[in-house]
Amino acid sequence: MYLDDRLVQVGSRAFDILELLILARGKTVTKDEILRRVWPNSVVEENNIHVQLSALRKILGADKHAICTISGRGYRLIVPAEATAPAVLPEAVHSGQTAAARRHGLPVCHVPLLGREGAIADIIRALQETPIVSLLGPGGIGKTQLGIAVARSIAAASEVDVCFVTLAAVENAQGVINMIAGALGAGHADDEATLQSLIAAVRGRKLLVVLDNCEHVIDPAATVCELLVQASADLRILATSREPLRTREEKFYWVAPLDTPDAGASPAAIQACSSVRLFLAQMRAFNAEVETDAGSLEMVATICRRLDGVPLALELAAARAAVFGIRKTISGLDDRFHFLTGGRRTAPPRQQTLEATLDWSYQLLSTTERIVLHRLGVFPARFSLEAACAVAACERLSHNEVTEAIVGLASKCVVMTALDSKTKEYFLLETTREYALRKLYESDEADDVLTRSAAYLASFYAQPRARSFTTARLADNLAAESVATR
Numbered sequence: 354m355y356l357d358d359r360l361v362q363v364g365s366r367a368f369d370i371l372e373l374l375i376l377a378r379g380k381t382v383t384k385d386e387i388l389r390r391v392w393p394n395s396v397v398e399e400n401n402i403h404v405q406l407s408a409l410r411k412i413l414g415a416d417k418h419a420i421c422t423i424s425g426r427g428y429r430l431i432v433p434a435e436a437t438a439p440a441v442l443p444e445a446v447h448s449g450q451t452a453a454a455r456r457h458g459l460p461v462c463h464v465p466l467l468g469r470e471g472a473i474a475d476i477i478r479a480l481q482e483t484p485i486v487s488l489l490g491p492g493g494i495g496k497t498q499l500g501i502a503v504a505r506s507i508a509a510a511s512e513v514d515v516c517f518v519t520l521a522a523v524e525n526a527q528g529v530i531n532m533i534a535g536a537l538g539a540g541h542a543d544d545e546a547t548l549q550s551l552i553a554a555v556r557g558r559k560l561l562v563v564l565d566n567c568e569h570v571i572d573p574a575a576t577v578c579e580l581l582v583q584a585s586a587d588l589r590i591l592a593t594s595r596e597p598l599r600t601r602e603e604k605f606y607w608v609a610p611l612d613t614p615d616a617g618a619s620p621a622a623i624q625a626c627s628s629v630r631l632f633l634a635q636m637r638a639f640n641a642e643v644e645t646d647a648g649s650l651e652m653v654a655t656i657c658r659r660l661d662g663v664p665l666a667l668e669l670a671a672a673r674a675a676v677f678g679i680r681k682t683i684s685g686l687d688d689r690f691h692f693l694t695g696g697r698r699t700a701p702p703r704q705q706t707l708e709a710t711l712d713w714s715y716q717l718l719s720t721t722e723r724i725v726l727h728r729l730g731v732f733p734a735r736f737s738l739e740a741a742c743a744v745a746a747c748e749r750l751s752h753n754e755v756t757e758a759i760v761g762l763a764s765k766c767v768v769m770t771a772l773d774s775k776t777k778e779y780f781l782l783e784t785t786r787e788y789a790l791r792k793l794y795e796s797d798e799a800d801d802v803l804t805r806s807a808a809y810l811a812s813f814y815a816q817p818r819a820r821s822f823t824t825a826r827l828a829d830n831l832a833a834e835s836v837a838t839r
C-alpha cells in the first residue's frame with residue numbers, strides 16, 4: 354500500500370479492514386460487519402479486530418486519528434476533505450479553490466511514477482492543442498497512472514477542475530453516461546442520466562475529464578466524448594484505453610514501456626533504467642534483501658528486458674523475486690503465466706495476474722484477430738506484413754483478411770508497430786508472444802502454421818535478391834526457433 358509516496362506493508366486482514374472503512378466513505382462500519390467480511394468462514398474474538406486496528410494505526414503514524422472508534426459500535430474513517438468535496442463545484446467559487454478541491458475522484462494513493470517526466474509534459478501540451486487525448490498501450494503499461502499524474506499536474510498548476518471517471522465496471526452506453534454523470538454530479542440517483550444532463554454539467558466549465566479504461570465500451574465512450582467536447586470549448590478529455598477512441602480532434606499518445614538496460618550494460622547504466630528502479634523498489638517494499646553486485650544486476654536487467662519494461666509485469670515479478678529470489682524468477686519467466694500471479698489484492702481483477710491482463714485484451718478481439726494472433730506467435734522478432742501473410746493466411750483466411758486483422762491487432766495494442774523502421778514492421782512483446790503460442794498449441798493448427806513458416810523460410814532463403822538486415826535477422830530467428838520447436 355502507498356502512504357503518500359511511501360510503500361508500506363500491511364497484513365491482509367488489516368488491509369481488508371482498511372478497505373471496508375474506505376468503501377464506507379466516512380460512515381460507521383460495525384464490528385459485526387468487519388467480522389463477517391474479514392473472517393467470513395470462522396468465528397473469532399472481537400479482540401482480533403483490535404489487534405488489526407492497532408497495527409493499522411501504527412502504520413498510519415501521525416495520521417492514526419483518521420481511524421475513529423465509535424464506542425460500542427465500530428469504527429469510521431475520517432475522510433479527507435478532497436474525497437467528500439461535492440462532485441461539482443459551483444462556477445462562482447472556482448477561483449481561489451485549492452488544487453485538492455478541484456480534483457474530483459482523482460485517486461489519492463498514487464505510486465511515485467518513474468520515468469514519465471517527459472511524457473507528462475508532452476501530454477499536457479497535447480491537451481492544450483486538442484480537446485481529446487487518448488493514452489494508449491497494452492495492459493499494465495501505466496496508462497492510468499500516467500493519466501492521474503497528468504491530471505494532478507494540471508489541477509495543481511491551473512484553475513481547471515479535474516474529474517476522474519473509471520469505466521472498468523461499465524458494460525454499455527447507458528453505463529458510460531451514468532458513470533460520467535455520477536462523477537460530474539449531474540443527474541439524479543433515481544433516474545438514468547442523459548447525454549443532455551452531461552452536456553449541461555460540462556458547459557462553460559474549465560474541466561478536464563479523465564476517462565479511464567475505455568476499450569471495452571469504446572463505441573459509446575467515443576460518441577459521448579465527441580458530443581461533450583463539441584458542446585463545451587473549455588472541456589478536455591484524457592482517455593486511457595487499449596484502443597484509440599477514433600473521434601474527431603483526437604491526439605493519440607502511445608505510452609511507452611519503461612526503459613530497459615541493453616545487454617552488456619554497466620552496473621551504473623542498469624541501475625539508471627526506470628524498469629530496474631521500479632523492480633528494485635518493489636522488492637524492497639517486500640522487505641527483500643536486494644543485492645546490487647554486478648551479477649545480480651545483470652539478472653535483474655534480464656528480467657526487465659524479458660518483461661519488456663511493462664510496469665505491471667515488473668511489479669508481479671518483483672513480488673515473486675522477493676519470495677523466491679532473482680535467479681528463480683528468471684527461470685519462472687519461461688512459464689510466466691503460472692509464475693506471475695498474486696497481484697495486489699486491491700488491483701482490478703484484470704491486473705491480478707499476468708494472464709488476466711492478456712485475457713482482458715484477448716476477449717475484445719474478433720475471431721479472425723484471435724486466429725491471426727495465435728499464428729503470429731511463431732515470429733520471435735520483427736516481421737513484415739508479407740511474412741505475416743505467408744504464415745497466417747491459408748485457404749480459409751485470405752491475405753486481405755490477415756492484413757485487416759493485423760491492423761486491428763495493432764490498433765488494439767496487441768501487436769506492436771516498430772516505429773524506427775522505414776518499411777512497416779510489427780512485433781509481439783515477449784509476454785504477448787508466449788500467450789499467442791500457448792493459444793496456438795492449444796488449437797489444432799500448430800503443425801500447419803509451423804509448416805507454412807518453414808515454407809516461408811525456404812522460399813526466403815531461395816531468393817537471390819539482396820535482403821534487408823532486419824528481414825534477414827527475422828528469418829534467422831524464425832529458423833532457429835523452428836529448429837527448437839520441432
Ligand SMILES: Nc1ncnc2c1ncn2[C@@H]1O[C@H](COP(=O)(O)OP(=O)(O)OP(=O)(O)O)[C@@H](O)[C@H]1O
Nearest residue numbers: 464465466467491492493494495496497498664665
Ligand atoms: N511509471 C511507473 N512507475 C512506477 N509504477 C508504475 C508506473 N506505471 C505503472 N506503474 C504500476 O504498474 C501497474 C499498472 O499500471 P496502470 O494501472 O497504470 O496500467 P494500465 O496501462 O492502466 O493497465 P490497464 O490496461 O489494465 O488499465 C500499477 O500497479 C502501477 O502502480
Ligand SMILES: [Mg+2]
Nearest residue numbers: 496497566593
Ligand atoms: Mg488502466
